[in-house]
Amino acid sequence: MNKIFNYFIAAVWLINGLFCKVLNLVPRHQEIVSRILSDDHSRILTILIGISEIIMAVWILSGFKTKLNAITQIAIIASMNILEFILVPDLLLWGHYNSLFAFLFIVLIYFNEFYLKQKITKIS
Secondary structure, eight states, rough: HHHHHHHHHHHHHHHHIIIIIISSTTTTTHHHHHHHSTTHHHHHHHHHHHHHHHHHHHHHHTTTTHHHHHHHHHHHHHHHHHHHHHHHHGGGGGGGGHHHHHHHHHHHHHHHIIIHHHHHHHHH
């Protein structure tokens, strides 16, 4: 189960980074960046964020420092969603309910790293 969740979590980062941001298949992401950070440089900032998300997917799949990775993911998701909840709820796919999905994703990351993986380690 741990590996399946790892692949799923990495896929979420990859899809959001590559397809939604770098390839701009979901222009709403660039609108969010434009309103929060800068209208002047929103495209390049969106691409840089997307590349960072792709790097996160690679980091997850690499298995390098998994606890640090999980904590980093949780911090990024929480801070990003708090900012969006406050500053641009009208641009979010599910409005204020986006925070519910972000919370569930955080719980999945936490459960996968700090419960499932620890359980597997104890069995081995």
